[in-house]
Amino acid sequence: MKIPIKEAIQQRPLLGDGAMGTQLMIAGLEQGACGEEWNLAHPDRVLAIQRRYAEAGSDCILTNTFGGSRIMLNRHGNADNVVAINTAGVDIVREAFKSAGREGYVIGDIGPFGGLMEPYGEFTEEQVRNAFIEQAKALVDAGADAIIIETQTGLEELGLGIAAAKEAGAACIIGSMAYDVTLDGSTFRTMMGIDPERAAEFMEERGAHIVALNCGTGMDMPRATEAIRRYKAATGLPVMAQPNAGQPKLVDMKVTYDETPQQMGRGGVPLIEAGCNIIGACCGSTPDHIRAFRAAMDEHAGVASA
Numbered sequence: 001m002k003i004p005i006k007e008a009i010q011q012r013p014l015l016g017d018g019a020m021g022t023q024l025m026i027a028g029l030e031q032g033a034c035g036e037e038w039n040l041a042h043p044d045r046v047l048a049i050q051r052r053y054a055e056a057g058s059d060c061i062l063t064n065t066f067g068g069s070r071i072m073l074n075r076h077g078n079a080d081n082v083v084a085i086n087t088a089g090v091d092i093v094r095e096a097f098k099s100a101g102r103e104g105y106v107i108g109d110i111g112p113f114g115g116l117m118e119p120y121g122e123f124t125e126e127q128v129r130n131a132f133i134e135q136a137k138a139l140v141d142a143g144a145d146a147i148i149i150e151t152q153t154g155l156e157e158l159g160l161g162i163a164a165a166k167e168a169g170a171a172c173i174i175g176s177m178a179y180d181v182t183l184d185g186s187t188f189r190t191m192m193g194i195d196p197e198r199a200a201e202f203m204e205e206r207g208a209h210i211v212a213l214n215c216g217t218g219m220d221m222p223r224a225t226e227a228i229r230r231y232k233a234a235t236g237l238p239v240m241a242q243p244n245a246g247q248p249k250l251v252d253m254k255v256t257y258d259e260t261p262q263q264m265g266r267g268g269v270p271l272i273e274a275g276c277n278i279i280g281a282c283c284g285s286t287p288d289h290i291r292a293f294r295a296a297m298d299e300h301a302g303v304a305s306a
């Protein structure tokens with residue numbers, strides 16, 4: 001029996017996974033199509049991506065359910081498949097660990113609902129709350145070890161996500177913010193103006209267990225490390241980082257990211273030394289980036305115990 005994720009991160013830092021969206025594109029998903037639908041239509045392709053992460057050394061893998069809320073799925077005519085898509089998402093991660101011969105944690109992924117709430121937008125708070133509760137329940141019922149509410153920019157939506165995960169009975173709840181470096185480069189905050197200190201305080205107050213950051217603009221490894229330091233100064237909760245693989249660049253009409261696995265791997269050590277409990281990566285990262293993190297983490301653990 002594996003120990004709960006909350007206990008595991010007290011013993012050693014865990015390695016997360018890399019990008020899903022950009023990997024699905026490489027596997028043939030069309031721009032704007034429903035990647036979560038592949039959990040039912042092409043589970044083999046989703047499994048192949050996640051197995052590569054498990055083989056690269058991931059201890060935790062996020063389910064392919066970023067857009068798996070009713071509101072997001074409804075845009076693709078998949079509102080009737082909320083439970084099936086989220087359940088399959090958990091099953092596929094479990095299968096990925098099994099086929100790689102590795103034990104690991106399934107993190108149920110909930111991304112933004114992709115719109116605005118009243119009075120600025122068309123969705124009521126009730127609709128968003130219900131959509132998050134439905135998705136969180138499907139993920140927890142299928143056996144997810146944790147729930148991550150990720151790529152969040154405002155506290156209102158984050159709060160609804162955390163409450164939904166709580167209501168679903170999630171054993172571990174992770175809140176993850178997307179920060180953008182300001183134009184003058186002096187600091188970073190979310191699109192809605194939230195800084196790491198405020199986010200950390202809010203998450204602690206609402207009962208999240210892990211305070212995280214992912215994605216964002218200009219949030220390279222040193223910036224992610226700075227965010228982790230600021231989180232740790234603001235809260236006693238464990239922390240997690242999933243930065244992008246550098247900046248997106250258009251090369252031959254294809255979006256590529258400019259940070260190599262070696263560069264990212266080197267940035268992993270300062271992140272561990274800053275006290276990061278789970279290290280993963282977001283857009284543009286690949287199984288090679290995760291393998292580079294694994295090597296850096298194992299080497300660091302060896303040095304630390306030597």
Ligand SMILES: [Zn+2]
Nearest residue numbers: 215244282283
């Ligand atoms: Zn991203």
